[in-house]
Amino acid sequence: MFKKIMTTLAGIFLIYAAVGVAIKCxxxxxxxxxxxxTLSNILHVKVGTVAIFFHGSFLIGQIVLEKKNFRKIELxxxxxxxxxxxxxxxxxxxxxxxxxxxxxxxxxxxxTISFLVGAFGCTLVLETHFVRTSMxxxxxxxxxxMGITMGTLRRRIDIFLVIITVLLTLISKTPxxxxxxxxxxxxxxxxxMDFFKNKFWGQVPES
Numbered sequence: 001m002f003k004k005i006m007t008t009l010a011g012i013f014l015i016y017a018a019v020g021v022a023i024k025c026x027x028x029x030x031x032x033x034x035x036x037x038t039l040s041n042i043l044h045v046k047v048g049t050v051a052i053f054f055h056g057s058f059l060i061g062q063i064v065l066e067k068k069n070f071r072k073i074e075l076x077x078x079x080x081x082x083x084x085x086x087x088x089x090x091x092x093x094x095x096x097x098x099x100x101x102x103x104x105x106x107x108x109x110x111x112t113i114s115f116l117v118g119a120f121g122c123t124l125v126l127e128t129h130f131v132r133t134s135m136x137x138x139x140x141x142x143x144x145x146m147g148i149t150m151g152t153l154r155r156r157i158d159i160f161l162v163i164i165t166v167l168l169t170l171i172s173k174t175p176x177x178x179x180x181x182x183x184x185x186x187x188x189x190x191x192x193m194d195f196f197k198n199k200f201w202g203q204v205p206e207s
Contacts (some may be wrong), residue, residue, distance in 0.1 A: 014121030028181030
């Protein structure tokens, strides 16, 4: 149990630290992170704090959907969500507070590395099989009830988040969080997770 907890927290740390670096690079992040970052800009609230409430809403969604079938151990997601938000705030507002990246190729390289690190962190959390990640856990439950695959629903949600982020950015005139980095992340994040799973946890079934 202790090993699973520490492994999960290590994965969460990598995920949110990577998000912090990607945001600092300023050339775009994954749709979910773009939505959180845009809300942060509009509300003038720290990104990690918005992330805690954002992902916390998916945990509440799990509880509502499963009712009595909700496993009490899944409440430990609260620790993951809170820890992730704290890490993100620390990376952005303390560790990298005074760091300014002006050279575009450096931004591109650092963003790509951060996406790969984040993908490894996600794989680490998922393959530990301890508790769900809040958003993916909610998506899985909804997908099962809709009779569609988790991947299909995740793509639909990503599209929805992109649309919402674009609208919020245009209305509020905040800086764009959806850029070329978003496309890079979309192209490499999933395949990188498959690669890490294949490399460290066994073969990935062919689709």
